[in-house]
Amino acid sequence: MSTILITGCSSGFGLATARLFAERGWDVVATMRTQREDVLLQTDRIRVIALDVTDPESIARAIEAAGPIDALVNNAGIGLLGAVEGTPITVARELFETNTLGTIAMTQAVLPQMRERGNGTIVNVTSSVTYGSLPLLSIYTASKAAVNAWSDSMAMELESFGIRVRTVLPGRAPDTSLIENASNRMKGAIPEPYAPLAERIFAGWQSDTGPVTSADDVAEAVWEAVTNPNTSASLPAGPDAVALSQAK
Template identity: 40%
Template sequence: MKEVVFITGASSGIGKATAILLAEKGYCVYGTARNPEESPEEYNLIPMDVRQESSVKEAIKKVMEKEQRIDILINNAGVGITGALEETPIEALENAFQTNFFGAVRVIQAVLPIMRQQRKGFILNITSVAAYMGLPFRGGYSASKGALSLITETLRMETQQFGIKVCTLAPGDVATDIASRRFHTPAQENSPYPQYTASLSSMNQQVDEGADPAILAQKIYQVIRKKSPKVHYSKGKFLETFSIFLKKILPSKYFERLLMNHYDL
């Protein structure tokens, strides 16, 4: 029997690459998107908005009616947000959390009863290298992904008794269209944070020059096949993953200064 995989945010980027790869590997794959135009040949793409509980429940219901099981959940849906914290609208921060954090939790809560009944399941939450540190002008993104990373640790301990495996994968910059869909706080005239405007083009360039989503898909495939996964995994360029290590070993003020120098603060 094929294992059933449920992937959020699967119309492009990491989600699409992962859906295609896992379908090739013999999994039964269901991906979701807020407004799917058409379903690809390789996998099933169904409508779902992680911000709406009714939409999540309806999508899970569709999969269960056809497959009677969900073995693997990959929470990949996410949105970017940039801006100095003082100037970023609260509504924009709330939307980032609704997708990146609460959206993932909604899907987890809908899938957990199924996995508990099966006494088997694997939940992989896609976070970010940014989850490990508060990046200047990307605080909303760091905070929402950091929250998802921490709650994964909680979920992992609570659900081991039911045979459910839980972990995170933190990518560095990946060449996707997330930059075009980011919420950019408008640059204000005479802003006290001129470094924000100056950093916008480099932020987008880093995404454009990021890793191929197919590389992340391969890493995801490796992780979900593990019999005893670690809590956290990361995948990115050397400096991206090395920054996580530096955060752990350097005095906090020294690491902070490295980041501030990078952003000309």
């Protein structure tokens, strides 16, 4: 039986992905900062484990508890909306610690067992915003773009060991908690000179009635990345992400 470990399963993309893999016969190790079994379906195919991807001891405990891992999905992440000038460097560091360095740390933790077995899949969930730059998202975009580039390079390192690396790039997903969390971090990050720009940007987002990405879209893209060895190394998730990838 195949086992998948997914980070950031308390809501949104991670939650939907955990449910989908369990429904399709995988054993799922669903991790989140605060261990909550109530957010997932009651099934013996899902184990919920507490994990903070910025804490090396927490990572070590989770990997030991999980046992052999066939696929790792690095989904845990935090958002940020704000002007560069108004964003404290401590906030920028927090973003990179989770979105970029946390992804690297989790991957380092599972690579030895995958390399020894000669197989495994690593899926890094980034963002379709990396297809094209947008104002007020520069630091967030940088943290995700770094993972894209790192994934491409790492894939070449690991190919000879039978380990596949894939990236999944979700589009705009208003039904997840990422937007709310990003808005909370935005407070105070828009200095007065940038207020007119921010107002125009937010008004545009609110009036945009175009296609968006659902958590199920992302779960299906992760499924494709994990189960199809012939799929692309980079998969857009959601109709808006697909459109962006084609326009790139």
